Amino acid sequence: MKLDFDWKPLLLVPLLALLALPLIGSSSTWLTLTVAGLAMGLIIFIIASGLTLVFGLMDVLNFGHGVFITLGAFVATSVLGAMSDWTGSQELWRNLVAVFPAMLVAMMVAGLLGLAFERFIIRPVYGQHLKQILITVGGMIMGEELIKVMWGPAKIALPLPEALRGAFLLGDASLEKYRVLAVLVGALVFAVLTWTLTRTKIGLLIRAGVQDREMVESLGYPIKRLFIGVFVVGSALAGLGGVMWGLSQQIVDTQLGAQVNVLIFIVIIIGGLGSTGGALIGALLVGLVANYVGFLLPKLALFSNILLMVAVLLWRPQGVYPVVNR
Numbered sequence: 001m002k003l004d005f006d007w008k009p010l011l012l013v014p015l016l017a018l019l020a021l022p023l024i025g026s027s028s029t030w031l032t033l034t035v036a037g038l039a040m041g042l043i044i045f046i047i048a049s050g051l052t053l054v055f056g057l058m059d060v061l062n063f064g065h066g067v068f069i070t071l072g073a074f075v076a077t078s079v080l081g082a083m084s085d086w087t088g089s090q091e092l093w094r095n096l097v098a099v100f101p102a103m104l105v106a107m108m109v110a111g112l113l114g115l116a117f118e119r120f121i122i123r124p125v126y127g128q129h130l131k132q133i134l135i136t137v138g139g140m141i142m143g144e145e146l147i148k149v150m151w152g153p154a155k156i157a158l159p160l161p162e163a164l165r166g167a168f169l170l171g172d173a174s175l176e177k178y179r180v181l182a183v184l185v186g187a188l189v190f191a192v193l194t195w196t197l198t199r200t201k202i203g204l205l206i207r208a209g210v211q212d213r214e215m216v217e218s219l220g221y222p223i224k225r226l227f228i229g230v231f232v233v234g235s236a237l238a239g240l241g242g243v244m245w246g247l248s249q250q251i252v253d254t255q256l257g258a259q260v261n262v263l264i265f266i267v268i269i270i271g272g273l274g275s276t277g278g279a280l281i282g283a284l285l286v287g288l289v290a291n292y293v294g295f296l297l298p299k300l301a302l303f304s305n306i307l308l309m310v311a312v313l314l315w316r317p318q319g320v321y322p323v324v325n326r
C-alpha cells in the first residue's frame with residue numbers, strides 16, 4: 001500500500017517568510033533578514049542533524065552535545081590562526097583553502113572526542129534516560145574545563161577571512177558573503193545526508209534501526225557498530241557547526257556549545273524526534289523567526305523560539321515529522 005507523503009510541514013517555511021513580508025514592509029530588508037535566517041537555520045541544522053539521528057537510532061538523550069560544538073569552534077581558532085597569510089588574503093580561493101581544512105580538522109577532532117564520549121560516558125547508561133541526562137551534562141562540563149586548560153578561559157576572536165567579509169548587493173538588499181557560504185554548506189550537508197539515508201545500504205540500516213532496532217539485530221547486522229558510527233558522525237557534524245557558528249559570531253568561548261544546545265533541542269522537538277527532514281524544517285523556522293522577531297520586536301527575541309515550539313506542538317504534539325515514539 002502506497003502511503004501519501006505529508007506535504008503540509010513543507011509549507012511552513014515559505015508561509016512564514018510570506019507572512020513576514022508585509023510586516024517588515026521593505027522588500028530589501030525582508031530579503032536580507034530571510035537570507036540571514038536561512039543561513040542561521042542551516043548552521044543549526046548541521047549541528048542538530050547528528051543529534052536527532054543519535055536519539056532516533058540509539059535512544060540516547062545526549063545533553064553533552066554542546067561540547068563538540070565548542071571544541072570545533074576552538075579548533076578552528078587554532079587552524080585559522082596558523083593560516084593567517086591565507087585568511088588575510090583578498091582572494092576568495094585562498095580564504096577557502098584555509099576555512100575548509102579548519103572545518104575538516106574540527107570534524108576529525110570532534111569525531112574522535114565523540115568516539116571516546118560514547119565509549120566511556122554513554123555506553124554504561126544505555127536505556128537509562130535520567131542517568132543519560134545527568135552523566136552527559138557532567139561530561140560536557142568536564143569537556144569545557146579541558147578546553148579551558150588547552151585554550152584558556154578567555155574569549156578568543158575568530159574573525160572572518162578577508163574575502164568573506166562584507167556583502168553582495170542585490171538591488172537594495174545586502175546579502176552577507178559569509179551567510180551565502182553558510183547556506184551553500186548547509187544545503188550540501190543536507191543533500192549528502194539525504195542521499196546517504198535514502199540511497200545507500202548504510203542509510204537503509206540507519207532508517208530501519210530508527211524504526212525497529214530489534215529487526216535489524218535479528219537480521220544479523222552489527223547494530224552496535226552502527227550506533228558508534230552514527231554517534232561519531234553526529235559529533236563531527238557538531239564540530240563543523242561549531243566552526244560555522246563561531247565564524248558567524250566572530251568570537252568563541254567555552255559557553256558557546258551550552259548556549260546553542262537550547263536551540264538544538266527546540267529544533268529537534270519541532271522537527272520530530274529522530275527525523276532529519278523534520279530537523280531541517282525546525283532549524284529553518286527557528287532561524288527565520290529569530291531574525292524576523294529580532295527586527296520587529298527586539299524585546300521578544302529571546303522568547304520567540306519558545307513561542308514557535310509551543311505553536312508547532314499545539315498543531316502537532318509529536319513534531320512536524322515524528323519518526324519514533326518514546
